[in-house]
Amino acid sequence: MILLPLRTLMYKEIYRFLRLWRQTLIPTVISSSLFMMIFGKVLGDRIGSVQNIDYPSFIFPGLMMLSMIISSFQNTASSFYGEKFQKSIEEILVSPLSNVEVIIGFLTGGVVRGCICGVLVTIVGIIITGTPIAHPVIFLMTMLLVTTFFAAIGMINGMLAKTFDHITVFPDFILTPLIFLSGIFYSTDQLPEILRPIHAYNPIVYFVDAARYSILNLSEFTPVGTFVVIIAMLVVVLSALGYLFNRGLGFRE
Amino acid sequence: MSTALNIKKLSKVYTDGFKALDRVSFDVQEGDFFSLLGPNGAGKTSLINILTQLNRIDEGHIEVFGLDLRKEPVNIKRMIGLVPQEFNFNMFLTVQQILFYSAGYYGLSPKAQAPRINMILKKLNLFEKRHVMARFLSGGMKRRLMIARALIHQPKILLLDEPTAGVDVETRQETWAFLKQLNQEGLTIILTTHYLEEAERLCNQAAVLHLGQLRFSGSMNALLKTFNEEYIQFFFSKPMTKLDLPKYFKWLNESSACVTVTQRRTLQKVFSECEKRSIKVDRIDVLESRLERTLTGLSKGKKL
Ligand SMILES: Nc1ncnc2c1ncn2[C@@H]1O[C@H](COP(=O)(O)OP(=O)(O)O)[C@@H](O)[C@H]1O
Ligand SMILES: [Mg+2]
Numbered sequence: 001m002i003l004l005p006l007r008t009l010m011y012k013e014i015y016r017f018l019r020l021w022r023q024t025l026i027p028t029v030i031s032s033s034l035f036m037m038i039f040g041k042v043l044g045d046r047i048g049s050v051q052n053i054d055y056p057s058f059i060f061p062g063l064m065m066l067s068m069i070i071s072s073f074q075n076t077a078s079s080f081y082g083e084k085f086q087k088s089i090e091e092i093l094v095s096p097l098s099n100v101e102v103i104i105g106f107l108t109g110g111v112v113r114g115c116i117c118g119v120l121v122t123i124v125g126i127i128i129t130g131t132p133i134a135h136p137v138i139f140l141m142t143m144l145l146v147t148t149f150f151a152a153i154g155m156i157n158g159m160l161a162k163t164f165d166h167i168t169v170f171p172d173f174i175l176t177p178l179i180f181l182s183g184i185f186y187s188t189d190q191l192p193e194i195l196r197p198i199h200a201y202n203p204i205v206y207f208v209d210a211a212r213y214s215i216l217n218l219s220e221f222t223p224v225g226t227f228v229v230i231i232a233m234l235v236v237v238l239s240a241l242g243y244l245f246n247r248g249l250g251f252r253e
Numbered sequence: 254m255s256t257a258l259n260i261k262k263l264s265k266v267y268t269d270g271f272k273a274l275d276r277v278s279f280d281v282q283e284g285d286f287f288s289l290l291g292p293n294g295a296g297k298t299s300l301i302n303i304l305t306q307l308n309r310i311d312e313g314h315i316e317v318f319g320l321d322l323r324k325e326p327v328n329i330k331r332m333i334g335l336v337p338q339e340f341n342f343n344m345f346l347t348v349q350q351i352l353f354y355s356a357g358y359y360g361l362s363p364k365a366q367a368p369r370i371n372m373i374l375k376k377l378n379l380f381e382k383r384h385v386m387a388r389f390l391s392g393g394m395k396r397r398l399m400i401a402r403a404l405i406h407q408p409k410i411l412l413l414d415e416p417t418a419g420v421d422v423e424t425r426q427e428t429w430a431f432l433k434q435l436n437q438e439g440l441t442i443i444l445t446t447h448y449l450e451e452a453e454r455l456c457n458q459a460a461v462l463h464l465g466q467l468r469f470s471g472s473m474n475a476l477l478k479t480f481n482e483e484y485i486q487f488f489f490s491k492p493m494t495k496l497d498l499p500k501y502f503k504w505l506n507e508s509s510a511c512v513t514v515t516q517r518r519t520l521q522k523v524f525s526e527c528e529k530r531s532i533k534v535d536r537i538d539v540l541e542s543r544l545e546r547t548l549t550g551l552s553k554g555k556k557l
Contacts, residue, residue: 008357087341091402094305095358096330253267253308 006101009092013109017075024075025116028067032121035063036128039185050187053216060125061211062184065146067121069179069204070171072114072147073154076106077167080158084251093252099245103155110151111144118143122215131215138223139214145230146207152237159250182208188220206230255318257283257410257441258304263313265299265465272465273299276313279460279470281410281443283318286436288452288473289445291462297445298338300462301414305335318409331359334408336399338415338445344388348379348398351387352405359406373401377431393424400431411435413444417451421536429454448539450520453477483514484540490533499526511540 002010017024039047040056050058083089092102125131133139153170161167182204183191191199199205206221206229213219219226244250258281265274273296281287289297302308304315306326315322317329342351349370356366374380377397382390390398396416403411413432417425433455436442446452452459452473459476461469469476492507501518502510514520520537527534 004360004362005358008354011357012354083343086343087337087339088343090307090335090337090341091343091355092358093307094330094333094335095355096327096360097358098327248309253302 003101005095005097006105009097009102009105010108013075013079013105014112016079017109017113024071024113025120028071028117029120029124032063032067033124033128036060036125040128050190051218053218054129057129057131057216058187059185060129060131061215062182062208064118064121064125064215065182065204065208065211066179066184068114068118068143068146069150069175069207071117072110073150073157073171073175075113076110076151076154077158077161077170078154079109080106080155081161081164081167084158084161085164089251099242103241103245106155107148107151110154111147114147114151115143118147133215134217135214138210142207142210142214145210145227145234149207149230149234149237152234152241156237156241156244159244161250178202178204183220184208203233206233255283256316257281257285257318258443259314259316260300261314263300263303263310263315265296265303265308265311274303275465277462277465277467278313279467281441281458283409283441284436284439285441285443285458286432286456287441287443288456288459289443289462290447290449290452290459290476291445292447294464295447295462296465297447297462298414299465301335301337301412301443301445304412305333306330331406332409334403334406334411336396336403336411336413336416338418340395340399342387342395342398342402345386347384347386348374348390349383351398352402355402355405361406369405373404377401393420393427396420396424396428400428404435408440410441410443413442415445415447417446417448422534449483450514450539454521477516483520484511485514485520486511486538486540487527488535488537490535493532497530497532499523499530 036056036059039059040054044055047055049055080089083092097105122133126133157167157170181195181199182202183199188196188199206226209220209226210223210230213223213226221229260280261278262276263274263278264272264276266272277296277300289300291297299308303310304317304322306322306329310322317332320329320332322329346354352370352373353366356370361369371380374383377400379394379397379401382394387395387398400413400416403413411432416432417428420428429451432442432444436455442455444451444455456473459469459471459473460467461476486505486509487502488509489507493504493510494507495504498504498510502512504510512523514523524534
């Protein structure tokens with residue numbers, strides 16, 4: 001049983017983006033569908049297949065990740081920053097919610113929004129590419145891990161942001177490049193020699209690999225190794241979030 | 254009667270090194286209507302924010318109804334209702350949504366929520382506006398919404414940080430009447446203000462802060478004996494000539510005039526005189542308050 005105060009915050013965070021579904025859910029689904037259609041139906045024949053998988057199917061898991069990462073990140077970053085900006089965060093801070101509850105409440109919004117976007121893109125992907133899900137349970141687990149991870153990063157970003165620009169700098173200048181360099185559109189052996197060693201230091205590579213494994217049964221690393229890395233990263237990010245939130249960094253003097 | 258609030262040697266140094274509170278100590282008894290007076294920058298909001306845990310407590314001790322703020326922060330949060338100095342609700346939610354969320358955060362059972370919210374909305378004259386988005390409310394309504402929100406969980410102490418700053422005369426009078434009634438029903442109220450008149454009208458106890466230090470703490474009567482007068486500017490709704498006004502007004506132009514308020518010529522008396530002569534007062538502004546004058550004296554070395 002989740003206690004009422006936390007339930008209220010979770011409800012508020014979910015309602016916030018559902019109310020704005022045209023802006024929060026639809027755009028990412030449209031752009032992912034366009035990628036799959038254009039690369040699949042229009043350019044697919046020229047590109048051919050990657051690792052014996054037709055190109056639209058190969059990019060499908062990565063596009064799903066792209067959508068989940070951006071939407072879970074954006075949700076917590078803009079929600080927390082927005083509350084801080086309007087000072088309505090004070091309403092939550094003076095109430096008897098514990099720090100852990102506040103964190104869970106905000107993360108829930110990001111996780112749910114990320115998962116809804118992921119599911120929508122997956123449905124579109126299955127329709128366009130005809131690819132079934134190879135490992136459904138691992139697929140669900142991957143969705144939860146990736147959305148929690150990026151919701152936490154978004155929340156840290158929202159806490160530290162002092163202006164609205166600060167919550168767009170990170171996704172535009174760091175997140176998006178890392179996502180596009182994470183092998184959504186190519187496999188590692190197609191990378192130029194010099195880029196290959198750095199490739200493994202891009203955290204998003206592991207999320208894309210997990211998605212590709214759960215959908216296509218195809219992986220660059222061993223699946224167990226991939227999940228160990230993901231869970232380790234998640235522990236680090238959640239600890240950082242907990243630490244920063246307890247210190248009240250960016251919102252409590 | 255028990256001690257509602259006990260503050261001992263409370264200090265606050267902000268991260269930039271600024272000392273906003275310097276070993277402040279005072280008590281508030283249950284049922285008191287207590288005013289925390291001081292000019293802008295005195296440290297009133299800093300103190301309130303520590304009580305509500307919006308700011309961390311660094312040095313000193315706070316007990317709320319016998320509970321230590323450091324040991325039982327969550328239980329203390331349940332006992333306090335806060336009306337902050339600045340609007341701090343989500344402007345894109347409706348009045349009702351704001352109250353529902355707050356009721357939920359404080360753990361009010363879903364069944365109890367609707368009746369409680371409706372009751373408070375009616376009490377604060379906001380019931381008709383319950384489906385209106387907060388940003389479309391007038392300034393006075395927004396203030397009332399913050400009071401409604403602070404009362405939703407039936408706190409034992411109500412904290413109001415400058416509740417009538419920038420509020421029109423009518424709303425101010427209404428707010429005063431409402432708070433007085435709450436206090437008579439037994440609620441302990443602590444109000445910050447830089448406006449002595451407000452404290453005088455409402456409070457039985459007071460503390461005075463100046464530059465982070467406590468300059469006075471005791472009964473309102475004792476405090477009033479030490480202050481003399483206050484210089485107030487009146488703004489009229491309709492143009493006034495010099496002759497329309499009582500003699501003690503200093504006429505400035507058609508729409509405003511000044512008056513010195515003293516213990517014998519209270520603001521209330523001036524108001525009723527205005528009413529008698531059908532002078533419509535739009536708003537008033539304290540040009541130089543007794544408090545400020547006295548505190549200026551204090552900082553020059555005079556003793557309170
Ligand atoms: N976050 C902060 N960092 C540094 N100084 C602050 C901060 N908040 C307030 N102050 C300073 O502390 C002093 C007291 O402020 P405040 O408590 O808001 O006074 P009041 O509410 O009595 O007007 C002021 O000089 C103000 O500039
Ligand atoms: Mg203040």
